[in-house]
Amino acid sequence: MVHAVNGVSLEIRPGEIFGIIGETGSGKSVLGLSIPGLLPGNCEVGGSIVFKGTDLLRVDRKRLRHWRGSEIAFIPQNPATSLNPVLTIGYQVAEAIARFRKMQRRKAIAAQAAGLLRDLRMPAPEQKLKSYPFQLSGGMKQRVLAAIGLAGQPSLLIADEPTKGLDAIVRNQVVDMLHRMAQATGAAMLVITHDLHVAEALCDRVGVMYAGQLVEEGRAGDIFQAPKHPYTKGLLRSMPGRGMVPIPGTGPSLTEQAEGCAFYARCGERRPVCMSLRPALYASAGTPEQDGGVDPACAASGSDAAGSANAIDRTCAANEFNAAYVTKAADAMHAVKVRCFLYDSDSRSE
Numbered sequence: 001m002v003h004a005v006n007g008v009s010l011e012i013r014p015g016e017i018f019g020i021i022g023e024t025g026s027g028k029s030v031l032g033l034s035i036p037g038l039l040p041g042n043c044e045v046g047g048s049i050v051f052k053g054t055d056l057l058r059v060d061r062k063r064l065r066h067w068r069g070s071e072i073a074f075i076p077q078n079p080a081t082s083l084n085p086v087l088t089i090g091y092q093v094a095e096a097i098a099r100f101r102k103m104q105r106r107k108a109i110a111a112q113a114a115g116l117l118r119d120l121r122m123p124a125p126e127q128k129l130k131s132y133p134f135q136l137s138g139g140m141k142q143r144v145l146a147a148i149g150l151a152g153q154p155s156l157l158i159a160d161e162p163t164k165g166l167d168a169i170v171r172n173q174v175v176d177m178l179h180r181m182a183q184a185t186g187a188a189m190l191v192i193t194h195d196l197h198v199a200e201a202l203c204d205r206v207g208v209m210y211a212g213q214l215v216e217e218g219r220a221g222d223i224f225q226a227p228k229h230p231y232t233k234g235l236l237r238s239m240p241g242r243g244m245v246p247i248p249g250t251g252p253s254l255t256e257q258a259e260g261c262a263f264y265a266r267c268g269e270r271r272p273v274c275m276s277l278r279p280a281l282y283a284s285a286g287t288p289e290q291d292g293g294v295d296p297a298c299a300a301s302g303s304d305a306a307g308s309a310n311a312i313d314r315t316c317a318a319n320e321f322n323a324a325y326v327t328k329a330a331d332a333m334h335a336v337k338v339r340c341f342l343y344d345s346d347s348r349s350e
């Protein structure tokens with residue numbers, strides 16, 4: 001059995017882009033998939049995932065299915081395999097619009113589909129509706145998936161590695177597109193990424209995952225300028241332009257839960273106490289606990305900050321009845337845990 005996510009608690013506020021970074025295998029995708037209930041059957045989710053005041057882990061399947069796609073959209077990791085190769089782009093976007101916007105008139109649906117693609121800066125959108133996925137570049141396919149995700153006008157959008165495999169120019173376009181999406185829709189976004197430059201450029205807040213745990217969380221600016229956790233420091237040192245020094249060693253096995261700090265074996269700053277004691281979350285200013293629940297963006301959005309986009313105003317209005325789209329767990333018991341059972345070799349040890 002793998003403890004893929006081991007007690008993660010985070011809050012994502014309306015209009016905010018929250019990035020999850022961390023090495024491969026740290027549990028980023030599993031965490032992202034756990035929110036809309038998309039994990040495969042061999043995974044078991046514990047704790048609670050509170051979305052707009054409702055615990056998604058306790059809501060009935062029918063309601064969750066309805067929310068998935070409409071309220072919560074998931075843009076999967078691999079655009080190449082996520083689109084149906086034998087259906088046109090237009091058909092696939094239109095289908096999502098018809099379903100989630102309860103529209104029937106074909107012309108109106110096609111117009112909305114083209115509009116969505118245009119908003120996402122797709123070149124020649126009307127023409128693209130007639131194309132098949134293989135005729136599109138990676139960046140264009142990414143936009144089609146984004147359009148399908150946006151068809152339901154979601155308030156939470158989860159994107160898993162939205163820039164994977166894209167060249168630098170297209171990567172910047174996708175970052176720009178996601179940015180614009182968050183601003184225009186007021187949706188909260190959870191962006192899972194390997195690419196630290198993308199996280200820095202795109203995200204308002206960042207959570208750093210290691211071995212299934214959130215080890216540090218804070219404003220993107222703070223994390224990238226003054227990382228606190230030795231793992232975060234190591235991760236940043238591995239960036240091109242920051243030395244490109246990889247962290248020595250590899251992550252721990254997730255099949256057993258070690259006592260103490262999961263990063264102990266690789267940490268350059270370890271002390272004897274770390275062997276038995278897991279450090280508390282490294283949180284910088286701007287994280288919900290430290291603000292006492294007051295959104296600093298709201299406090300700052302007086303007349304003097306009027307220039308800082310409508311997204312913030314919408315965020316504050318939404319905050320009046322909903323503190324957040326995804327809510328931080330009240331205690332450790334409610335933090336998210338995902339255990340994945342392995343079918344073959346591991347079943348003996350259960």
Ligand SMILES: Nc1ncnc2c1ncn2[C@@H]1O[C@H](COP(=O)(O)OP(=O)(O)OP(=O)(O)O)[C@@H](O)[C@H]1O
Pocket residue numbers: 002003004022023024025026027028029030031040042043194254340341342
């Ligand atoms: N369905 C599953 N069954 C068993 N183990 C799983 C399953 N899905 C993920 N895992 C394991 O859970 C851990 C976390 O995986 P996850 O895919 O979330 O990592 P990640 O941080 O997204 O990595 P990457 O950056 O490579 O995408 C890994 O050890 C992985 O092998």
Ligand code: NI
Pocket residue numbers: 028029030160
């Ligand atoms: Ni992943």
